[in-house]
Amino acid sequence: MPTASTTTSTTQTAKTASAGASGNGGSRPVRKTRPGRRKPEFTARRGFLISLFMAPAAIFVAVFTYYPMIAGSQMAFRHWNLTDLTDTSWVGLQNFRDVFADPAWGTVLSNTAIWVFGSIVPQLVIGFALALWLRRRFRFRGLYQALIFFPWAISGFLIGILFRWMFNSEFGVVNDLLQKVGLIDEPVAWLADPKTAMFAVVVANIWYGVTFFTIMILAALQSIPEELYEASALDGAGKVRTLFQITIPYIRVTLALTVLLRVIWIFNFPDLIFGMTGGGPNNETHIVTTWMIKITQQGDYGRASALGLIVVATLLVFAVFFLLATREKREVKP
Amino acid sequence: MRRRTAALALGTAATMVLTGCSSMSGSTADGTVTLNMVESLTNPARTDLIKGLIADFQKQNPKIKVNLISPPTEQADQKIQQMLQSGSGVDTLEVRDTTVGPWSNNGWIYDMKKDLTGWKGWEAMTENAVKASQDAEGKTYFVPYGFYGLSVFYRTDLIKEAGFSKPPATWDDLLEQASAIHDPGKRKYGYAFRGGANAQGNATAIIEAYVADEIDAADGFKLKSGKTIFSAPEALDAMQTYLKLFKEASPKSSVSWGYPEMVEGFSNGSTAFLLQDPEVIATVSESKSIKKDQWSTAPLVAGPSGKTVQPLATAGWGVAKGSKHKKEAVKLVEFLSEGEASTDFTKTNSLVPILKSAAEDPFYKTGPWSSYVTMTENPDTYLNVSQPRGVAWWAEWQQKADADIQKMVLGKTTPKELLAGWDTYWTEKRQ
Numbered sequence: 001m002p003t004a005s006t007t008t009s010t011t012q013t014a015k016t017a018s019a020g021a022s023g024n025g026g027s028r029p030v031r032k033t034r035p036g037r038r039k040p041e042f043t044a045r046r047g048f049l050i051s052l053f054m055a056p057a058a059i060f061v062a063v064f065t066y067y068p069m070i071a072g073s074q075m076a077f078r079h080w081n082l083t084d085l086t087d088t089s090w091v092g093l094q095n096f097r098d099v100f101a102d103p104a105w106g107t108v109l110s111n112t113a114i115w116v117f118g119s120i121v122p123q124l125v126i127g128f129a130l131a132l133w134l135r136r137r138f139r140f141r142g143l144y145q146a147l148i149f150f151p152w153a154i155s156g157f158l159i160g161i162l163f164r165w166m167f168n169s170e171f172g173v174v175n176d177l178l179q180k181v182g183l184i185d186e187p188v189a190w191l192a193d194p195k196t197a198m199f200a201v202v203v204a205n206i207w208y209g210v211t212f213f214t215i216m217i218l219a220a221l222q223s224i225p226e227e228l229y230e231a232s233a234l235d236g237a238g239k240v241r242t243l244f245q246i247t248i249p250y251i252r253v254t255l256a257l258t259v260l261l262r263v264i265w266i267f268n269f270p271d272l273i274f275g276m277t278g279g280g281p282n283n284e285t286h287i288v289t290t291w292m293i294k295i296t297q298q299g300d301y302g303r304a305s306a307l308g309l310i311v312v313a314t315l316l317v318f319a320v321f322f323l324l325a326t327r328e329k330r331e332v333k334p
Numbered sequence: 335m336r337r338r339t340a341a342l343a344l345g346t347a348a349t350m351v352l353t354g355c356s357s358m359s360g361s362t363a364d365g366t367v368t369l370n371m372v373e374s375l376t377n378p379a380r381t382d383l384i385k386g387l388i389a390d391f392q393k394q395n396p397k398i399k400v401n402l403i404s405p406p407t408e409q410a411d412q413k414i415q416q417m418l419q420s421g422s423g424v425d426t427l428e429v430r431d432t433t434v435g436p437w438s439n440n441g442w443i444y445d446m447k448k449d450l451t452g453w454k455g456w457e458a459m460t461e462n463a464v465k466a467s468q469d470a471e472g473k474t475y476f477v478p479y480g481f482y483g484l485s486v487f488y489r490t491d492l493i494k495e496a497g498f499s500k501p502p503a504t505w506d507d508l509l510e511q512a513s514a515i516h517d518p519g520k521r522k523y524g525y526a527f528r529g530g531a532n533a534q535g536n537a538t539a540i541i542e543a544y545v546a547d548e549i550d551a552a553d554g555f556k557l558k559s560g561k562t563i564f565s566a567p568e569a570l571d572a573m574q575t576y577l578k579l580f581k582e583a584s585p586k587s588s589v590s591w592g593y594p595e596m597v598e599g600f601s602n603g604s605t606a607f608l609l610q611d612p613e614v615i616a617t618v619s620e621s622k623s624i625k626k627d628q629w630s631t632a633p634l635v636a637g638p639s640g641k642t643v644q645p646l647a648t649a650g651w652g653v654a655k656g657s658k659h660k661k662e663a664v665k666l667v668e669f670l671s672e673g674e675a676s677t678d679f680t681k682t683n684s685l686v687p688i689l690k691s692a693a694e695d696p697f698y699k700t701g702p703w704s705s706y707v708t709m710t711e712n713p714d715t716y717l718n719v720s721q722p723r724g725v726a727w728w729a730e731w732q733q734k735a736d737a738d739i740q741k742m743v744l745g746k747t748t749p750k751e752l753l754a755g756w757d758t759y760w761t762e763k764r765q
Contacts, residue, residue: 082415083436083726168595169587170521170604186518192529192589194744278531281589282740298730299436 075305082299095306104283104291112287114198115273116266119205124259126206127213132247134214135221145218152211160275163204167191167276191277194284201273201285208272213258220254221247256326263322264315288314367662368399372417374410374428375649383682391669398662400426418442421656425663429476429652431466435724438475444653445473449664455672460710462718463688466648469724470552476652477671480685483646484539485705486632487600487608487618489515492522501632505540505575508607508635512583515606524583526599526608529743530592534735536609537576538563539645543637544572546717554643554719555760564757572637573742573749580743589743600629609634611647613684615702631702633709633716643719644709646686686710727763734759 079091099105134145151159166173167190175187190200224247232242248255270289273279279286279294286294292307362368373384381404388400405413411433417424418437429443437443450456455477456464466478486508488501496515502508512524528536542554545566550556555563563569580588585599597614599605603623608614618629636642651670653663669675671688680687681697686706692698698707709716722728738755741747747755 081726083439083729085419085440170523170585171598171602187586189587189589192587197590277590278592280530280737280740282744282746283737294733298733299726300730 072305073309075301076309077306078302080300080302080305082301091302095302096310098303099306099310104286107283108286108288108291111198111285112267115202115205115287116263118202119209119266120259120262122206123209123213123262124255127210128217130210130214131217131221132243134218148214149211151208152215156208156269156271157275159204159208160272163200163207163272164191164276167200167204192281194281197277197281197285201276204276205266205269205272209262209266212262216254216258217251220251224250256322260319260322260326263318267315268311366397366399367659368401369425369657369659369663369666370401370403370423371426371666372403372405372410372414372424372428374405374407374414374430374433376404376407376410380683383679387670387675387679390675391666394669395662395665398665400666418654418656422658423656424654425657425659426666427652427654428649430649431647431721431723432728434469434475434652435726435728438469438473439726442655443475444655444657444660445475446477446653446664446667447472447474449660450474450477450668453668455668458672458689458691460688460690461713462646462710465718465720466646467650476650477667478648478650478688479670479676480680480683480688481646481648482611482613483644483686483706483709484536484609484611484634485709486635487610487614487629487702488632489606489624489629491628492606501630502607502635503632504636504638504640505543505572505579506638509575509579509583512579512607516583518585521604523585523599523605524607525579526591526596526605527580527584527588527743528591528596528609529580529589529740530595531736532592532732533739534732535645535647537573537735537739539609539634539643540576540637541569541572542643542645542719543635543641544568546637546641546643547639549643549717549719551717551719554645554721562757562760564753564760568637569753570749573753577742577749589740603628611684612686612703612706616684618702629702631705633705636715641715641717643717645721646718647721647723725763731759731763 076095077090077092078088079094080088130148134141134148165171169175169187169189169192172190174190175184178184179187188196190196228246228250229242232246237245267287268289270287270293273285273287273290274293277285279290288307288311292304292311295307296304371384371388373381381402384402388402392398392400411430414424414427414433415437418427418440419442427443429437434443438445462481463478466481467474467476469475486501490501492515493501493511496511498511498514502511508525514524515522516524538555541563542549545557545563545568548557548559548566549563550558550560557563557566585591585605588595588599591599596608596610597617600608600610600614601618601621601623603621615631618624619626634642634644651667653660653667657663670679676689677687677692677695679685680689680692687698693707693711697703725731735756738747738752742749742752
């Protein structure tokens, strides 16, 4: 039974160590230059040359990223339909009104919430568990790691198609296994039933995304100094306690940023749903981004751009709030 | 030395940025013209075939070089759209019945009517092909290379076992035979229902079959009276039969079946009937689950009047309005649309041919292909009706209609409500 004092000391140890590790604890080391070699002087000519070297990349990004983004956002306020580009007049907020007035919009929004949070929580928990397990040394660890990271190397659309066949009611492996085990008597039409289709795409997404958490968390775990665990063992902390008072506090920066990145990615990840259900049956598995693709395919770039802006604004607001909310946790106080 | 390296690196980088990835079309000093040709329904085998045809064309026309661009199918039409919008870089291109409307509307493609006046290729073409080459105003934006048409793929052994002597001739026959065979407990299914992507294709095919006597040949969604086909009482009979076909003879999950699942369902031996394009012949022929003598094709099933409508989808070759070498580009279109080039293309791609001579070809006369020839040769029973696939709102309609069909088979709407919605949609769009 550990006392209050051991708790404090264990946490303190973790904090101090992590402070040292993150470089905020000590003073900055002075960079030494090699003897007999002067540090190159920064002159205007050098600056010009550096800019010249950077110019191609800067031009490339400006032309292929920023220009389309800006051009795309003004499309959101125009009547811009590919089927008739003879009239691209300014329509103000009409495209946004059309988006919100669509009868499917409510479903699309609630699906997006289910898709993001229903995927991220299990991904985080399973990814964390896998990372803890892979951290230990055991035979064939390298092989297991490779197998777990493998899904990340495959395109989301392809994963969608694979799962579409696995969940197929008549020829799919999922029903076959469930029937053999005796969990179901007759085949379940996973992707054809609105009640189960969303569940199926979320399951596929969990499987696909666990890997990313595992990779990130495993990398963070490997930076925790072994001495901390030794110290906590000496203090008599158990496994659960070590997890919550050493491991998690030490890697919380990685955790917070990984969760933020994943939320943005999953929100913006239509590939899997597109491959699996195409948003069906009866639009029941559409999320905001698949909905946007659907409207793009209809040629209505105005409305699709309005949706794009809504996505950007939502994620921006989310990112700001998330970073503010986790600032306390991410800052390391020595 | 270092300065020279830096200059060289900069020069290279600048060149890379400036050249981007555009392929140059144009003419050289010796008068050789280079054409850029873009395909849309790309697949590797087809790309090789087109390259072969281009090589033959270049042999015949040493002063013309053709540069083939093959974007991946999923994004091809969007890529072509961007190229057309930029106004250069495309000469000859693949135009589909679903893209011709918007592209001609935006003034991106060229009317070849005058250039093709007196071209001997017209005489060799079937009536369907000549018709498909003209839009409502009589302009020729593309010359079709072939057709995708529906026929019935059926299991000869299963219908015999169920006590039927011949394949279904009408939708009612199909319902009867498919229901008799359907036994989900034994993993045997009657009909490969299309509820997923492009569900509207088969749904409108049954409606058109039921209103065949009153249909407007120039516009497959209109009756001769000017009303939409969805407003006819026969359309309701059609939809009720169609819903029965789903409930009594199709796998539950076919609510979301698209092309791959339908074809898989038939070629893995579990499903007895399938309505599909001729390109499926090749896929089913390679099946390891059903042998050659276990399946065949029959002409498309008819409505109560014994007639039906061939819902032909088509695509072909056209010329970009921005092309600076229209004469040469049209020459390439002519070459691809006649003689051996056309026959090779339709045979290898499993398309309904555009040339009259195909009817005499043993390849089309026997086996699964014969039902397509039967349909082409009997236009009184298998009516030639133009589908309004070129309208600007076609993509929007497809998505709306697909979702509505799913609603109907899931019991969230009735056939009557569905038809009323479709009738309103087309009436409003046409105004």
